Amino acid sequence: xxxxxxxxxxxxxxxxxxxxxxxxxxxxxxxxxxxxxxxxxxxxxxxxxxxxxxxxxxxxxxxxxxxxxxxxxxxxxxxxxxxxxxxxxxxxxxxxxxxxxxxxxxxxxxxxxxxxxxxxxxxxxxxxxxxxxxxxxxxxxxxxxxxxxxxxxxxxxxxxxxxxxxxxxxxxxxxxxxxxxxxxxxxxxxxxxxxxxxxxxxxxxxxxxxxxxxxxxxxxxxxxxxxxxxxxxxxxxxxxxxxxxxxxxxxxxx
Amino acid sequence: xxxxxxxxxxxxxxxxxxxxxxxxxxxxxxxxxxxxxxxxxxxxxxxxxxxxxxxxxxxxxxxxxxxxxxxxxxxxxxxxxxxxxxxxxxxxxxxxxxxxxxxxxxxxxxxxxxxxxxxxxxxxxxxxxxxxxxxxxxxxxxxxxxxxxxxxxxxxxxxxxxxxxxxxxxxxxxxxxxxxxxxxxxxxxxxxxxxxxxxxxxxxxxxxxxxxxxxxxxxxxxxxxxxxxxxxxxxxxxxxxxxxxxxxxxxxxxxxxxxxxxxxxxxxxxxxxxxxxxxxxxxxxxxxxxxx
Numbered sequence: 001x002x003x004x005x006x007x008x009x010x011x012x013x014x015x016x017x018x019x020x021x022x023x024x025x026x027x028x029x030x031x032x033x034x035x036x037x038x039x040x041x042x043x044x045x046x047x048x049x050x051x052x053x054x055x056x057x058x059x060x061x062x063x064x065x066x067x068x069x070x071x072x073x074x075x076x077x078x079x080x081x082x083x084x085x086x087x088x089x090x091x092x093x094x095x096x097x098x099x100x101x102x103x104x105x106x107x108x109x110x111x112x113x114x115x116x117x118x119x120x121x122x123x124x125x126x127x128x129x130x131x132x133x134x135x136x137x138x139x140x141x142x143x144x145x146x147x148x149x150x151x152x153x154x155x156x157x158x159x160x161x162x163x164x165x166x167x168x169x170x171x172x173x174x175x176x177x178x179x180x181x182x183x184x185x186x187x188x189x190x191x192x193x194x195x196x197x198x199x200x201x202x203x204x205x206x207x208x209x210x211x212x213x214x215x216x217x218x219x220x221x222x223x224x225x226x227x228x229x230x231x232x233x234x235x236x237x238x239x240x241x242x243x244x245x246x247x248x249x250x251x252x253x254x
Numbered sequence: 255x256x257x258x259x260x261x262x263x264x265x266x267x268x269x270x271x272x273x274x275x276x277x278x279x280x281x282x283x284x285x286x287x288x289x290x291x292x293x294x295x296x297x298x299x300x301x302x303x304x305x306x307x308x309x310x311x312x313x314x315x316x317x318x319x320x321x322x323x324x325x326x327x328x329x330x331x332x333x334x335x336x337x338x339x340x341x342x343x344x345x346x347x348x349x350x351x352x353x354x355x356x357x358x359x360x361x362x363x364x365x366x367x368x369x370x371x372x373x374x375x376x377x378x379x380x381x382x383x384x385x386x387x388x389x390x391x392x393x394x395x396x397x398x399x400x401x402x403x404x405x406x407x408x409x410x411x412x413x414x415x416x417x418x419x420x421x422x423x424x425x426x427x428x429x430x431x432x433x434x435x436x437x438x439x440x441x442x443x444x445x446x447x448x449x450x451x452x453x454x455x456x457x458x459x460x461x462x463x464x465x466x467x468x469x470x471x472x473x474x475x476x477x478x479x480x481x482x483x484x485x486x487x488x489x490x491x492x493x494x495x496x497x498x499x500x501x502x503x504x505x506x507x508x509x510x511x512x513x514x515x516x517x518x519x520x521x522x523x524x525x526x527x528x529x530x531x532x533x534x535x536x537x538x539x540x541x542x543x544x545x546x
Contacts, residue, residue, distance in 0.1 A: 050416060076418035088413035090406045092473055092521065101406045104399035105418040111427055114398040115391045121398065128399075168418055 001064060003028050003204050004049075004172045009058030009068075010228075011041075011048055017228040018044040021058070024223065026172065026204035031194070033219030034208045037248060040225040042208045043085055046174045049206075050082050051075040063171065077105060081170030083161040085177045085208075089149040095160050096145035099132040102167035135163040138200070139193060155186035159193070166197065172204045173197075179211045187214060194218055216240070224248065261490045263378045265483050266385035267442045268466070272482035273392040273475075274435030275463040280472045281401060282428040283408030284333070285342045288349025290459035292433045294356060295322045296440025297450040298363060301372045304445075311375055315441045319434050326433030327426075334425035346457055356452040368451035369444070376445040384442060388435060393475055395431070404428050469510055470517050477519030 002025040011019040018041040026032055034042050047053045049060055051072035059068045067075050076082075081102075090098050107128055113121040136142040139159040149157060158178055165173060175194070179187045191214055198205050209215045215222060216236040224232040224239055226248040232239050239245055271293060278284050299318035303309055329348050333341050356363045363369060395401050403424045406414040415421055444450045466485050471477025485503070492499045510518060522528060 052412065052416075072415040073418050073420045076416060082416055084413065084416075088410045090409040090413065092405045092409055093402060097402050097405075100399070101402050101414070101419070102417040104403050105420065107399050109399070111400065114395050114400040114427075117394060125399075164417065 002026060003063055004206075005061040006045075006049065007059050007061065009045075009048055009055040009060065011044055011053055011056050017041075019048065019055075020228040022223075022225075022230055023058075024206075026206065028171070028204055029198060029202050030220045031198055031205045031207060031218050033215035033222040034206060034225060035210070035212065035215055035222060036225035039227075041228040042225055043176055045225075046082060046176050046206070046208065049075075049172075050080055050174060073105065076168055076170075079169070079171035080174065081165035081168035081172070082174035083158070083165050083176055083178060085180065087154070087157045087161055089157055089160055089164075091148075091150060093149075094146050095136070095141060095149060095152070096129070096132050098149060098160060099135060099164050099167050100128050102164045103128040103131055106169075131167060132163075135166045136160075138166065138197065139163045155182050155189070158182065158186075158190065162193070162197075166201070170203055172206065175205060175207045175209075177208055177210060179209055179214055187211065190214075191218060257490070259378045261487060263376075263381045263446055264490070265486045266378070266381035267439050267446065268463075268486045269385045269479055269482045270388045270442065271436045271439035272463055272466050272478055273388050274432035274439070275460075275467050276475055276478040277392060277395065277404070277428050277435070278432035279464055280467050280475070280478055281396065281404035281408065282425055283338065284425065284429065285338065285464065286345040286432070287342050287457045287460045287464075288329075288345030288347070288352075289432065289436045289463060290455040290457065291345075291349035291352035292322045292326065292436040293440035293443070293459070294352055294450075294452075294455035295325060296437030297444035297455075298356065298369060298440075299437075300441040301369045301444045301450050302362065305369070305372060311373075311445060315438065318441050319437045322433050322437030322440075323430050326430050330426050330429045330433075333429060334422045345460075349455070349457055349460060353452055353455055363452070366452060368449055370449055372444050372448045372450065374446065374448040376442050381442055381446065384438070388438070389475075389479060392435075396475055400424060400427060465507055468517055469507055471519035471521065472517055473521040474517070474519040474523055476522065476524040477517050480518060 004026040006022060006024040008021050008023050009019055010021055022045055024032065034045065036042055044053065048055050051070060055068055059066055062078055062080065065078065067078055090101060093101065107124045109118065109121045109124050133142055136145055139162050141156060141159050141163060144152065144156065149160060152160065179190055182190060194205065195218055207215065207219065219236060222234060222236060222239045223230055224245050231244045231248060232242040234242065271289065275289060278286055296318045299321050300314040303314040303317060304311060333344055336344060357365055403419050406419060407421050407424060411421055466481040467478045469485060470479065470481025489499055489503060492502060495502060
């Protein structure tokens with residue numbers, strides 16, 4: 001049985017089919033790319049997996065457990081971490097605190113400890129800060145931990161978002177257009193980072209991306225979406241030569 | 255000097271509730287126009303308990319706070335699930351209905367006459383100690399995991415959920431803490447003045463607290479406390495201006511919010527680290543002045 005199994009999910013918004021019968025099976029250590037023109041329903045797939053929306057039909061199964069109808073925070077705690085298309089870092093918190101936020105739901109001290117510093121609170125806070133340091137080092141942002149997120153470059157904000165998603169200790173990581181708005185050098189760094197974390201932590205990565213060179217170079221399997229439907233699944237080579245894909249991207253010959 | 259001590263007591267009592275509003279509005283981003291109702295609950299419950307049973311004042315405080323938290327739990331159920339703008343409406347309705355309820359239950363509450371003859375056992379020192387304790391608790395709460403989660407929710411609720419934060423639960427905790435603190439302020443007020451009236455706890459009082467928090471800096475506990483203290487002191491010492499007091503107050507608040515929309519302190523907090531930094535900057539400036 002695969003780590004993440006998405007079985008025939010669909011989602012409609014009014015008369016619009018955002019997702020029609022999407023299926024995917026991801027094993028640990030795999031990178032799946034999801035590509036397609038704008039409005040193809042890629043982000044909706046992520047939102048349905050992570051529980052922002054509920055699927056109209058079909059199911060999402062994470063290591064044997066059906067997570068389709070769970071509330072968003074429970075899905076995250078079961079092991080699905082994500083980043084967002086338009087960066088959503090918490091303003092008003094430092095970089096380190098941003099990353100800590102993803103640890104806090106697992107941190108074990110009560111409201112009493114929230115008001116009065118108990119030994120347990122010290123221990124848990126210390127454990128959290130050590131983990132935050134570890135994940136910030138993975139993305140190469142440990143030296144900027146006390147900075148405010150709004151003072152960082154776009155590329156660095158992305159890295160913080162990834163560190164924050166790692167802090168959720170996910171089994172599956174959803175990356176929604178991580179390269180959007182990055183400079184070519186930053187894209188290269190990001191590509192390396194994604195490859196590295198996929199090997200180091202051994203989780204499955206689903207990746208939505210418009211930069212085809214990035215997707216083609218790191219994905220084990222590519223799913224091409226158009227108007228909510230999957231028009232092709234295959235390796236980079238197969239997809240590039242698929243007639244339906246070429247038509248969706250370049251338009252059919254008249 | 256007597257006036258000063260009187261005003262200082264008022265400031266301390268206000269600060270206790272301002273801490274509650276800071277947790278609710280400043281940290282979590284929920285606007286309540288009904289917080290004063292919890293102050294009423296605190297004042298009436300503790301007052302009635304002591305008047306009718308003659309129990310220990312502090313025990314009455316604890317019972318009153320517990321009662322307010324129970325009421326807050328019931329009100330909190332819809333509140334934490336609502337969108338921000340609706341929270342103000344629900345709490346506004348709740349606050350006004352509590353005020354009416356106090357008038358209607360006149361056989362217990364004294365109705366429009368209020369509750370008279372409460373022993374005046376809270377002096378300025380008790381109020382000061384309790385205010386300082388509450389401020390310390392609030393500061394500790396802010397830098398705990400709950401404080402961080404509250405700020406995360408205020409900043410981006412969707413992203414907070416996606417990080418595994420149970421937003422309803424964290425908002426409920428913030429709401430109940432805020433209820434407890436405003437109720438405590440009510441207890442202190444009742445036992446300081448010796449009288450509780452039903453008209454003291456309208457939405458205007460809640461709005462005043464929100465203004466104080468915004469005036470000093472909604473993202474800073476230091477700022478909120480400054481706002482609470484300053485805006486309580488100010489009107490008392492502007493007696494000479496008489497009827498123009500309200501105008502001066504309003505103009506001052508408008509000026510601050512217009513030219514410093516983040517409040518006087520913005521996000522700055524009074525921590526040892528920030529103090530050292532500010533001191534270093536000040537020294538550097540002094541040196542430059544001398545060199546010239």
